[in-house]
Amino acid sequence: MSTDKRYIWSLAISWTAFLALMLLAVQTGLAQSSEDAYRTETFGVSGAVSLEVQTSGGSISVVGTNKDEVVVEMFVRHQGNYIEPGQADLDDYEISISQDGNTVKAIAERKSNRGWNWNDNYSVSFLVHAPNETRSRLKTSGGSLSAKNLQGSQELRTSGGSITTEGIQGRMILKTSGGSITITDAQGDVEANTSGGTIRAEMLVGNLDARTSGGSIRLSGVEGNVEAKTSGGSIRAEILAPSEVIDLRTSGGSITITVPQENGYDLDLDGNRVYADLVNFSGKAEKDEIRGSFNGGGTKISAKTSGGSVRLEYL
CATH class of the missing domain: 1.20.5 (Single alpha-helices involved in coiled-coils or other helix-helix interfaces)
Known part of the structure; x- marks a missing residue:
């Protein structure tokens, strides 16, 4: 050889x-289970909670409950294995888990920036159980984020993992540089942005701004305004109750829009090929573009792609 x-x-x-x-x-x-926790802190609270959780090298999960307490579980892993309490060398981390009234913070920050090394680095993750009425700010540079069954604004940011939310009532800001974003059963406006993955939203009541540079966008059961843009994939959007605007754009795939047929729309569709069953339509319809009013006009639907077809379908 x-x-x-x-x-x-x-x-x-x-x-x-x-x-x-x-x-x-x-x-x-x-x-992961509570038995694996390296450290656990419990705080009694009353009313709406403000939660801030941050870590340098692990994941963060927040789950809403009907209890008047916040339970913070910290997990430490080394080479994929959970470390028992007191057995980890965490001198390179500044760890603080604290309460100030109804504000709870769990922070694990690295003091130095030596770079990632599989042999000697620890991963610090958090699992938090909090009252349903909790607004959160979650941030990690090396793992995934998730939030479930919470009421209030949620801000989730990660540089190296996926983001998942379920059962959220409130505005959400979701940003990742290295993973997918999944939204399920949400009420409130959402801003979702990723540079390296797919965006999925299912059963969302609220306005959506979804942008990705490296994946597709899949939307189903959405009610509200939708703006979705991708440079590297297709878009499939099912809008049950369109509001004022549906704006879909991609440079690297096809677009499929599904809307109620009985509504009125102002159409601006542009692709290599455009497919639509047009009834009660006035305007211009050609094989690669459609512009005009459907059922007298109404919601503006703009769909443009330079790398595929555009298809308009009905519920």
């Missing part, structure tokens, strides 16, 4: 081992 081939073979084995360890870490994270 030549030197070059030996080097490539060695590199492939190293990456395979690395990916296996990462998979083990993910599987271990999915099996």
Whole structure:
């Protein structure tokens, strides 16, 4: 075997081992339970809660409950394994879990920036149970974020993982540079932005601004204004109750819009091919563009792609 081939073979084995360890870490994270917690703090609260959670190298999950308390569980992992209380060398972290009235903070910040090393770095994650009426600010540079069954504004930001929300009532700001965004059963306006993944929204009542540079956008059961843009994928949008505007744009895929047929629309559709069953329509309809009024006009539907077709369908 030549030197070059030996080097490539060695590199492939190293990456395979690395990916296996990462998979083990993910599987271990999915099996997370209170018994694995490195530290647990419980705070009594009364009324709406303000929650701030931040970590440098792990995930954050917040779950709403009907109890007047905030329970913060901190988990420490090393090479995919949970570390028992007192056994981790956390001198490189500044950790603070505190309460000030109805404000609770859980912060794990690294003091230095030595770079990521699988052998000597720890991962600090948080699982928080809080009253349903909780507004949160969650931030991590190295993991996923999730929020469930909360009322109030939610701000979730991560540089290296996915974002998942479910059962949220309130405005949401969701931003990630390295993962997908999934929204389920939400009431409130949403701003979702990712540079490296798919955006999915299901059963959303509120205005949506969704943008991704590296994935597709999938929307179903949405009620409200929709603005969705992607540079690297297709868009499929089912809008049950359109409001004033539906604006869909992609450079790298097709667009499918599904709306109630009985409503009125002002159409501006542009693609390599445009497909629509037009009844009670006035305007211009060609194979690659449609512009005009449907059922007398109403909600503005703008859909444009330079890399695929546009299809208008009805519920």
